[in-house]
Amino acid sequence: MKNLVISLRISVVFAVLLGLLYPLAMTAISVLVFPHQAGGEFVTRQGQAVGSILIAQKFSRPEYFWPRPSAIDFNPLPSGGSNLGLASQDLKKAVEERRLKLKAAHPEQTGEPPQDLLFASGSGLDPHISPEAAEYQAQRVARTRSLALEEVRRLIESVRERRQIGILGESTVNVLVLDLALDEAQGKK
Amino acid sequence: MSINDGLQFILYVAILIGITPPLGRFMARVFDGEKTRLHKPLGWLETLVYRLSGIAPKEEMDWKSYAWAFMIFHLVGFFVLLVLQMVQAGLPLNPQNLPNVSWHSALNTAVSFITNTNWQGYSGEVTMSYLTQMLGLAVQNFLSAACGIVVAIALTRGIARRSSSTIGNFWVDLTRCIVYILLPISVVYTLFLVSQGVVQTLSSYVDVVTLEGVKQSIPLGPAASQVAIKMLGTNGGGFFNANAAHPFENPTPLANFVQILSIFSIGAALTYTYGVMTKNRRHGWVIFGTMLAVFVGLTLLSLVSEYAKNPVFGLPGIMEGKEARFGVFNSVFFSTITTSASCGAVNAMHASLSPLSGGVAMLNMMLGEIIFGGVGAGLYGMLLFVLLTVFIAGLMVGRTPEYLGKKIEAKEMTMVIIAILAPCATILLGTGISAVLPAALASLGNKGPHGFSEILYAFTSAAANNGSAFAGLNANTVYYNLMLALAMLLGRFAIIVPVFAIAGSLAQKKYSPPSAGTFETDTGLFALLLVSVILIVGALTFLPGLSLGPIVEHLMMIKGQTF
Numbered sequence: 096m097k098n099l100v101i102s103l104r105i106s107v108v109f110a111v112l113l114g115l116l117y118p119l120a121m122t123a124i125s126v127l128v129f130p131h132q133a134g135g136e137f138v139t140r141q142g143q144a145v146g147s148i149l150i151a152q153k154f155s156r157p158e159y160f161w162p163r164p165s166a167i168d169f170n171p172l173p174s175g176g177s178n179l180g181l182a183s184q185d186l187k188k189a190v191e192e193r194r195l196k197l198k199a200a201h202p203e204q205t206g207e208p209p210q211d212l213l214f215a216s217g218s219g220l221d222p223h224i225s226p227e228a229a230e231y232q233a234q235r236v237a238r239t240r241s242l243a244l245e246e247v248r249r250l251i252e253s254v255r256e257r258r259q260i261g262i263l264g265e266s267t268v269n270v271l272v273l274d275l276a277l278d279e280a281q282g283k284k
Numbered sequence: 285m286s287i288n289d290g291l292q293f294i295l296y297v298a299i300l301i302g303i304t305p306p307l308g309r310f311m312a313r314v315f316d317g318e319k320t321r322l323h324k325p326l327g328w329l330e331t332l333v334y335r336l337s338g339i340a341p342k343e344e345m346d347w348k349s350y351a352w353a354f355m356i357f358h359l360v361g362f363f364v365l366l367v368l369q370m371v372q373a374g375l376p377l378n379p380q381n382l383p384n385v386s387w388h389s390a391l392n393t394a395v396s397f398i399t400n401t402n403w404q405g406y407s408g409e410v411t412m413s414y415l416t417q418m419l420g421l422a423v424q425n426f427l428s429a430a431c432g433i434v435v436a437i438a439l440t441r442g443i444a445r446r447s448s449s450t451i452g453n454f455w456v457d458l459t460r461c462i463v464y465i466l467l468p469i470s471v472v473y474t475l476f477l478v479s480q481g482v483v484q485t486l487s488s489y490v491d492v493v494t495l496e497g498v499k500q501s502i503p504l505g506p507a508a509s510q511v512a513i514k515m516l517g518t519n520g521g522g523f524f525n526a527n528a529a530h531p532f533e534n535p536t537p538l539a540n541f542v543q544i545l546s547i548f549s550i551g552a553a554l555t556y557t558y559g560v561m562t563k564n565r566r567h568g569w570v571i572f573g574t575m576l577a578v579f580v581g582l583t584l585l586s587l588v589s590e591y592a593k594n595p596v597f598g599l600p601g602i603m604e605g606k607e608a609r610f611g612v613f614n615s616v617f618f619s620t621i622t623t624s625a626s627c628g629a630v631n632a633m634h635a636s637l638s639p640l641s642g643g644v645a646m647l648n649m650m651l652g653e654i655i656f657g658g659v660g661a662g663l664y665g666m667l668l669f670v671l672l673t674v675f676i677a678g679l680m681v682g683r684t685p686e687y688l689g690k691k692i693e694a695k696e697m698t699m700v701i702i703a704i705l706a707p708c709a710t711i712l713l714g715t716g717i718s719a720v721l722p723a724a725l726a727s728l729g730n731k732g733p734h735g736f737s738e739i740l741y742a743f744t745s746a747a748a749n750n751g752s753a754f755a756g757l758n759a760n761t762v763y764y765n766l767m768l769a770l771a772m773l774l775g776r777f778a779i780i781v782p783v784f785a786i787a788g789s790l791a792q793k794k795y796s797p798p799s800a801g802t803f804e805t806d807t808g809l810f811a812l813l814l815v816s817v818i819l820i821v822g823a824l825t826f827l828p829g830l831s832l833g834p835i836v837e838h839l840m841m842i843k844g845q846t847f
Binding site for chain 1: 288291292295329333336337338339349352353356357359360361364407408409410418419420422423426427455458459462467470471474475478479480481482483484485486487489490491492493494495496498500501502503504506508509510524525526529530531532535536537538540541594596597599601602603604605606607608609610611614615630631632633635636637638639729730731732734737754755756837840841845846847
């Protein structure tokens with residue numbers, strides 16, 4: 096009985112401390128110190144929120160760089176991957192379709208598409224592609240936008256994210272950042 | 285594997301070894317009731333919790349009172365979390381007007397979070413209100429982690445104390461663990477995560493119009509404060525469905541590195557705490573070394589499997605289910621760490637790992653998550669195997685086994701065997717029953733051996749209190765919600781109650797000084813024996829199950845067979 100009373104009382108105490116004071120205080124401090132990060136790193140154009148830097152959005156027009164395939168078709172409610180095994184017929188079929196589509200859209204490329212463009216990401220919202228995947232698409236984007244290939248490559252290089260502290264993770268290119276930079280370079284703001 | 289992969293591996297292990305002594309020493313001081321640097325700024329909070337809850341901090345408990353307090357506290361936590369989910373629609377901080385959670389999902393989730401499992405049949409961003417996340421799930425992230433740690437501390441005291449009837453005070457251990465260890469680290473950790481891009485806000489979801497003119501609704505929430513304790517306390521329950529693969533939960537490689545480091549940090553440091561409290565640091569390091577050796581071995585196996593060329597696609601290191609910023613190495617590395625510990629957070633979808641890498645993830649959990657393991661659970665789980673090893677070694681030379689000056693007798697061994705076999709039986713029986721029930725098979729997301737693996741993984745994850753999944757399985761059904769809840773309860777309490785009994789029994793024993801015939805437990809030979817016992821128990825129990833899932837899938841896949 097004594098333990099039950101203590102259990103009830105301490106549950107209330109910890110609920111207030113850990114379930115209200117802690118998260119609310121952390122929210123207040125975060126919003127003050129890191130307002131951009133805490134709020135989801137949204138970007139606006141002409142006063143309209145066009146996306147979050149961290150959340151992939153669907154690109155299928157030829158003038159844009161395309162992100163990795165998404166098992167949820169870029170609808171973040173809810174996030175997730177395909178959860179298909181690596182000996183799955185469904186996966187094999189999906190990858191083959193993506194491969195043919197990529198090859199048709201990139202006639203200038205003779206090699207195989209980089210594999211991060213063939214396989215869906217874990218979150219379905221992966222904002223990044225590999226630098227190889229960006230290079231693979233560069234000629235298509237340059238051709239569609241009547242830009243010099245070098246100009247497009249320069250933009251890729253300018254937004255490329257390197258490994259943190261030199262060794263952590265992989266080098267990547269953020270697709271939304273790159274596509275925004277492309278639009279901006281051509282005077283669309 | 286590239287040189288860069290090797291560098292990240294080495295850096296990780298080096299930092300883990302580096303933080304073990306200071307953090308371990310600190311925790312020993314906290315639980316011994318000695319003053320630390322944090323007592324000046326936070327001592328008032330400890331006292332306040334005692335006063336508000338009516339706790340007499342000087343009171344000591346025998347193992348039965350300790351276990352009793354522990355169980356009643358969990359019962360209260362269970363009901364609070366259950367009810368909160370079932371009435372969330374009418375409560376504040378629900379900007380998306382999410383409805384009440386179904387009874388069976390709420391029950392499963394409540395069991396899941398009080399047992400430190402964080403198995404999730406639901407998807408956070410479309411199910412749980414901000415209030416449920418904060419006041420329900422995040423609170424249990426703290427409490428279940430602290431409870432795991434205090435069980436390890438109670439067992440440690442049982443081994444360290446001599447001719448004592450008590451093993452400490454549950455309420456005091458719980459309070460100290462939260463006030464001086466989990467909460468302060470989480471505060472700093474949250475701010476770091478936010479700096480990397482983990483969201484922390486109470487704003488409602490944001491609707492954007494993408495560059496191509498499509499509407500996209502982007503979920504937000506107070507995620508960072510929950511992600512911090514989710515990793516530190518080896519809980520692993522994602523704020524969002526994609527867990528640590530979600531860019532809002534794990535946005536950068538640096539955030540990822542700190543997250544995997546925090547999964548192991550307390551589990552590793554507890555081996556040092558154990559060494560300090562039993563006055564046998566060398567033995568603490570032998571346990572640490574044993575864990576590290578098994579971890580490195582199984583991780584290398586998993587990496588080799590993932591980097592091998594996949595014959596179905598003709599490519600190595602398949603990126604399905606992985607994030608570009610983490611790549612193959614950090615995805616596999618995360619998968620072995622999260623399953624060695626009872627964390628269960630994932631930064632890549634385990635179902636889409638190569639068959640043998642998925643198999644290593646399962647094996648890690650099947651071994652009892654004693655490779656650093658869940659906070660506290662890793663240490664007490666490993667100590668069960670230590671006792672078993674000492675016992676077997678004693679049988680081999682034909683004398684009463686002794687461990688750190690305590691005679692190990694029938695009573696302790698009975699409890700050890702119950703605690704080791706309970707999760708094994710739960711996994712095998714649960715998988716076996718589900719593999720023949722139509723209601724269970726209707727949930728499968730993959731065909732062939734991978735489908736069987738989904739069931740095996742689910743019961744392994746639940747019984748081991750891990751929480752990760754082969755998520756092709758639709759587990760949010762009445763059948764799986766109830767069966768897995770039962771598995772989680774057995775996997776937690778059928779180990780913890782025997783551990784309390786062992787602690788109480790050992791605490792009462794007199795110290796018997798080591799003699800020439802005592803088997804030394806602080807040597808490499810002992811570590812070798814310990815590894816052998818762990819692998820033999822694990823392999824004998826689970827080889828048939830693994831053969832039907834990942835192993836047969838691997839063998840058929842390398843012939844190019846698809847399902």
